[in-house]
Amino acid sequence: MLAYKNAKVSSKxxxxxxxxxxxxxxxxxxxxxxxxxxxxxxxxxxxSFADGRAGMSTLGYYKDPYSDEExxxxxxxxxxxxxxxxxxxxxxxxxxxxxKEANRLRKKAMKEYQKAxxxxxxxxxxxxxxxxxxxxxxxxxxKKGEARKAIGAYNFSLRINPRYYLAWxxxxxxxxxxxxxxxxxxxxxxLFKNDQDLAAQLMSSFDEWLAQxxxxxxxxxxxxxxxxxxRKSLAKIASGLTxxxxxxx
Numbered sequence: 001m002l003a004y005k006n007a008k009v010s011s012k013x014x015x016x017x018x019x020x021x022x023x024x025x026x027x028x029x030x031x032x033x034x035x036x037x038x039x040x041x042x043x044x045x046x047x048s049f050a051d052g053r054a055g056m057s058t059l060g061y062y063k064d065p066y067s068d069e070e071x072x073x074x075x076x077x078x079x080x081x082x083x084x085x086x087x088x089x090x091x092x093x094x095x096x097x098x099x100k101e102a103n104r105l106r107k108k109a110m111k112e113y114q115k116a117x118x119x120x121x122x123x124x125x126x127x128x129x130x131x132x133x134x135x136x137x138x139x140x141x142x143k144k145g146e147a148r149k150a151i152g153a154y155n156f157s158l159r160i161n162p163r164y165y166l167a168w169x170x171x172x173x174x175x176x177x178x179x180x181x182x183x184x185x186x187x188x189x190x191l192f193k194n195d196q197d198l199a200a201q202l203m204s205s206f207d208e209w210l211a212q213x214x215x216x217x218x219x220x221x222x223x224x225x226x227x228x229x230x231r232k233s234l235a236k237i238a239s240g241l242t243x244x245x246x247x248x249x
Contacts, residue, residue: 072127079119079136086112086143109143116140131160135167138174147174165195172202176209181224188231196238203232 086109093105120137123130138153154171157164172187184206191199206228210221 068126069130072123072130072133075119075123075126076130076133076136079116079123079133079140082112082116082119083136083140086110086116086140090143113140113143117144129160131157131164131167134160135164135170138167139170142170142174142177147177150174151178163194165191165198169198169202173205176206179213181220185227192231192235192238196235200235203228203235 089105089109089112093102093109096102096105117137117140120133120140123133124137127133134153134157138150138157141147141153142150151171151174154167154174157167158171161167168187168190172184172191175181175184175187188199188202188206191202206224210225210228
């Protein structure tokens, strides 16, 4: 009987030990699963954050508003707003009733161009591939009378994207203001081959420069006038051919 009782107690104790062991293993398994789940979530969050910094989430449709590229784009657009305000004030200055009012508006225009310079400078610091910001920085600098710095900004813009033809037009205008006829003509030829509307606008700037200033030498000026006459004639022919092709069935 004693042996039986001892065996029974021993058996009962074994069952209790097995139950405790099972419970311990269950807790360990639950903890392991929780840690594994937590690690997976942390990996997903970190991956999403990294993708967000690149501009897009893992789902591929959300643009991170805090990425350097996005902030650069926003600063570029803010700069354009200052540019628009500056041009508006400059236009109003040209039609002002008196000199005092004209000077007041021109000063305001210069302040807006300076703000545009600041915005575009910040934009390119955040994203050095923002060729539009480089171009607009050049435009604002040129309007402030800093044509040489402007040309440098245009060159950076075109180094990033040689097909950004608006920068070619701006560059040509800055070059002709400095009397750099040969380089200005180069800008025009690029536009003539690729964007004839911008080429025509640059040609108008050439005409304005000739009307308002003297070239570095009489012979150079005469040669430039002859070149302009030939280019205008060719531009008319090219325009006629383009219109004919558009109207043809």
